[in-house]
Every structure is written in C-alpha cells, then in structure tokens.
Amino acid sequence: MTFNSLQYAAFLPLVLILYWLLPRRPQNLLLLVASYIFYGAFDWRFLALLWISTLTDYTVGRLLERTDAPRLRKRIFAVSLCVNLGILGFFKYFDFFTSDGTRFLAHLGIHLAPPVLKILLPVGISFYTFHGMSYTFDVYRRDIEPTHSLLNFAVFVAFFPQLVAGPIGRAQLQLPQFERDRIPPDWAEVRRALFLILLGLFKKIAIADMLAPYVNSAFGSPSKTSFVGLLVGVWAFAFQIYGDFSGYSDIARGSAFLLGIELPENFNQPYFSRSVTEFWRRWHISLSNWLRDYLYIPLGGNRGTEGQTYRNLMLTMLIGGLWHGAATTFVIWGGLHGLFLVAERRFTDIPLEDWRRPWSLRRDLLRTVITFQLVCVAWVFFRAPSTNGALHYLSDIAHLQHGTTDHNAVAMLALAAAAMVFVDYVQLRARDHAAFVDWNPLVRGFMYGCLIVPIVIFSGGTPVPFIYFRF
C-alpha cells in the first residue's frame, strides 16, 4: 500500500475516523494494527522481522534500565546492535558481500564459491532498524528513560506514516508523543496537514513520476544519447529523487499530523544549498542527524585532529552510502560526498553555521549552482546500474557526445525544475513547509488548482514505486 494508491486514500480516512473516536490506549492499539496491515500489504511475511526488531529493542531497553554495570550495559546494548544490524546485514548485504567480496578475493587469487541466496529485500528494513536502534542508543547513553509499555514502543517502531521510508524517527522526540493523550488537530492544523499531503502527491506524481521515463531513457541507453540529453537525464534524476523522497516525507508528515503526531522535517530546500556541507543539513535530514549523532560523534566527530575529522567524515559518508543500497555505486556516491565535505573543510573558509544565513539570489546563486552540479555528479553513481556505467555516463558528457536529445525531456525538466524551485523558494523565504496555507484565499485556491491539475494528468500512468522503498 503506497501513499499514492487508492488503497491508502481509503485506508487513511478510515483509520482517522476510528482513531479519533477512541481514547489513548485503544488509539495506540489501533495505530499498531493499522501499521501492521499497512506493512503486511507489501509482504506480510516480513512482519516477523519487524516483530523481532521491536521485541529485541524493547527488551534491551528494559534490561538496560535494570543495571548500572558498564560492561553489562555494553553487552546488553550490543545485543540490540547485533540483532538489528544482523537482520539488515543478512537481508540487505549478504548477497552483495558474497558476490562483490568473491570478485575482490578472485583478484587476489583466492577463489571461493559462497552461496548466493537471492534474498528478497524487506520494504523499509533500513528505516525501521535505524528507528529502533535510535531508541537503544538513547537508553544506553541515558538520554531517555526506557518505556515500560511494549504497545507504545511497538507503535513508535511501526508507525505507518514513517515505517517504510522515514523520516527516521528519534525516540527522544517521538516516543513521548505516543505516551501522552493527543489533542485532535484544529482546522488550521488540518489544513496544513492536507496541504502537505497534496504537495507530497504533486511532488511524487507530477514531478518524480513524470520525469521517471526521461531519466530511465537517458540512463538506459546513454551511448545513443547526446551529452545534452545525458545532462538533462542527470538533472532530471536530481529532481525526480527529490520529488519522490520529499513527496513521500510530506505525505508522511501530513498523515501523522492528522493523527496528532509530529514527525521531523526530512528535507529543507536542499537544492538551495550553498555548499555540500549545507546540502547534508537539508537533504534526508533524519538520516544525516542519525549518522551524526550515532556514528560521526561517537567516532570522535571534529574533536580530534584535522586528519581524524576527515577520516570520521569519510567513514560516516561511506556508511551512509552503504545504508542506501548493497552496491558499489552507493558506496562511491557516499565516498564522493565524503570527499566533497573534506575538500570544503580543507580548502574553503565556509563557516559551519553558514547554512543558517538567509539565502540571497545575488550573493549565493553561483555557489548554489556549483553545489547542485557537484551533487549531480554524485547522483550519476547513485542512479547508474554499475560503476562502469556511471563512469561512461560522465565520460560521454565530458566528451560532448553526439546523439539524440529528447526535446520533450528538456521541456518537462524545465517545467518540473521551475515548479520545484518555486515551491522551495516560497518555503525557504517563509521558513515553513506549509507557507502557502497562509496566503490570500484567492491565491491559495489558485495554487491548489495548479497542484491538482498536474496530479490528474500524471496519475494513472505506469506505476513508479517510491525510490526509497528499495533502501
């Protein structure tokens, strides 16, 4: 059941009606059942993994509460890490490490034939394992008290708006919301929530799905495409993945708002970033914060020497790349971003807090364009089917390859980019994702109409799954 499906259009209102008729405890029970139905609609067999992860993290939390002995606490905490990373490692990385590892060893003259299990990837596994681990991390570090309610914890892990593609929740912020009574949203909040859902559908259907065939065409047959077509392909992918993922996050946040739960922002106008450092403060914020708090800072962050900071940055970004997918291309994508971050720290004097400064067209446009192009270079590795494919793609652009250029693709990219830049610019200026709902009613109605018409036009085509469902 995806957010842009008719099933979800029936499922959400039904859950909302029942939800607000119930008191808190049954509300959580309803949310849990609804979340398992939502997840089971993808593949019910993987519900067992969700239950294992949930029960492990809950039990670890309770056990951590009962002891102060540091060594024992460490061992208990390690159980959570082993179970979550074990599930993730087996289902997501087993075949990658056996196939790529075997190839690597073969280069060294060691020939092995480990089994390739062709394991199905459970939807959202990277999200809910990180979600649960944030809880055990926080309990282990004594940042939060463990919850005594399995029901509340299970709802926190499985909460359907964020279960399969985030934002990755933080126990510190979210768990208390499931433990207290919720007040039904007032009309202004409902309006904001509905707007977020509408905007999310627009981004997914009218931007991401609309650009998908052009991206597939450029990356599917790069040797026949001109360098202009290839550039259009990668720029289109930049907007496709942004529309796809931020659209999902908007719908998730809007749906959660209607349930009286506030989810963290996951995107903050990332293509207005003036540096790659700033990009990571604005792109997939819940993942970058997770990696910062549970990996980069424990590794030492920027508290050591310059060299250690660079190492920590590179390690964090490489692991961030690997989190996205079991493929060398994702590792290179993460590595490239790591290199960009290191280079910015080493060779520029951009202050760390520069991202808080208001964006200015005259002053920041050039840096924004350069940052966008750097991000796009990395996107080529993210989207290409293989490392060689990505290198050929970039090489064909660099050699100004002759070939076909799809003029529809150029025009549609221009329209999509204009729409996304407009929406982001308004949000950036207002520092509010739902800024439009405060506009003059006439303009607001016009805006709603302009979002709905493209949704009507671009819905009902070949279904394009949300990109981040693969991760």
Next chain:
Amino acid sequence: MGVPVLVTLIVLLVAELAVRAVHSHLPVPSAWPSPELQKKYDQIESRVSSHQSTDVVLVGDSMMDAAGDPGALNADGVNQSIYNASIAGETLPTIAQWTMKVVVPRLHPKVVVIGLSSNELNPASLDPATGIAAYDASRAARAASGTGSVVDNADAFLRKWSYLYRYRNSLRHPFGQPATGVFNPTLTATGRDLAFADKQYLQYNTPAQARQVVVGVIDALAGFTVGPKNVAILQGLMTSLHSQGIQVLFVVMPVTADLVSFHPGGAPDYQKAVAAFISIAQHSDARIAIPGIWPTTQFADPVHLNQAGTTEFSQYLAPLLRGAS
C-alpha cells in the same frame, strides 16, 4: 474554506474547458489495451448514444478487421446497418469476451458474422501474456464488460465526463507524442481497418520473411494442432449468440497459398482447421462460408486482404447476408 475551494474548482473548470477546446488536436486517448479497441469502443458508444441501429456485426481478428467493409457490403445490396467490431492482434478469448460482453449488449445485432482462420485454433495462439491477460487487466475493459470494481467504474465515469481526465495520457507529452510502436490503424466510421487497403502483395518465400510483416499470425501457427480449448471458446461464443436469438454466420477467412504453406504440416494442417470449423458450426447451428485460397493480388501480405481483396470479399459475403436478412 469557501473561497479557496471555489477558486480551486474554477481552475479545474478552466483546465477542463481548455482541454475540450484543443482535444481535436490531441491523439485519441487509449484506456483500452490497444488504440484500436479504444476507437471501436468509442464508435460503438457513439452509435448507442445516437440511437443508430446495427443489424449486422462483423467480428474477428485482423483478417476480418481489414476485409469487412460495411460500406462495400451496403453497395453490394445488403440493405442493413453493418458495423465491423473486429479487433486486430487479439486472439479467441479476447474476441469472445469483447463480442459477448461489450459489442452484443450494446449494439443488439440480429446477425453476427465471425471471420477467423486456422491460426485461431492453434493452442499457441492462446498465450495469455499477449492477449486476454492485458484485456482483463484493463480497467476500461472491465468496466465496459460489467465486471468492473467501484474504482473501474469511477474511472470509466471520469473518462466519459471529463476531457481533462480522458486526455491525460496525451497531455503528458505536450511537446510531441512519443512513438509507441503500437498498431494504431485508421478506421472508417463503420469500423473497418484501413491499414492494409492500399498495399500490394510482395512475395514471401519463407515464414521468416513473412514473420517480419505479420508476426502474430505466423507465430500462432507454430506446432500447429487444433486445440480443444480454442474449439471450446469458439463453440461457446457461437452457442451463446445463438441462444440469444442472434443468427451466426461463420466465415473461414480467405487466405493465400503462402499462409497455408506456413503451417508446419502444410495444407493438411490447414484442412484440419477447416474441418474443425465446419464441425463447430454444425454443433452451434451456425451457417459457414469457406471462400478458400485466393490469389495474392487480393492481399496486402500473406494474411490480410487489400482493397481489391476487400471488394471481392464483400461481393462474396453480400449474398450470404442478404439471405440472412
């Protein structure tokens, strides 16, 4: 709430009117598995809404699609309203479902002429991946057949009343429609497919050469045998029509000697098919016509009649239909 909702509705109305204003310049939208099915469904709906009676319906695959010319039949003295509801590229299960669930309930013909050839009796023609599966998966087909879900029927309703919704496929490519490679023939107002009318026959010495032109039919002859399932579907179709009081005329479509030779067992295979057709017609109380093998000058390729062939076919069919009336 009032003003924004009102303005939103006005924007939607303006978009709807804009599409209505330019729709004649847009490609015909296709909610059906093929553009031809869409066009024929639209023609049938148009006949129904304008209360145009239809006495005779021609059904079959691309052979009847190209050969059945209602205008020529009328000129040859068939004084009845005729519509060609044949569908190119489709196989027996789809033809049967389309005929019984869509065509007959809407047009209420007195006579149905079924035109098929040996390829439709071979089990190889029943590959669900290429035929009935796509038809069954089509929301429009399900809604039109009366087997649609609430969503299918809502989709059909929106397609009927909103041009913005109906033409959205075309609107997705405002700067030029992509080439789809899908067979999209020009039809006459009475449903005849004109794709083969102006073509002259070229010699095809091998199935491989012919396959380049009529891939579906030649492939459907692979390992030829008379399939019991095919026989059952055809017999079911003819019996159902007969039980509704509709006269059935079955035509074993005229073919080239080349097509006969493309059967793995040659002429004996083709004769087996003809014998099966005769048997099916007898069991269903249907009349049968067997024009046989015609010269290649009448054909656009090993399978489809060209204009000369269509004229000849109309002259062949007209007396049989005059008899039916």
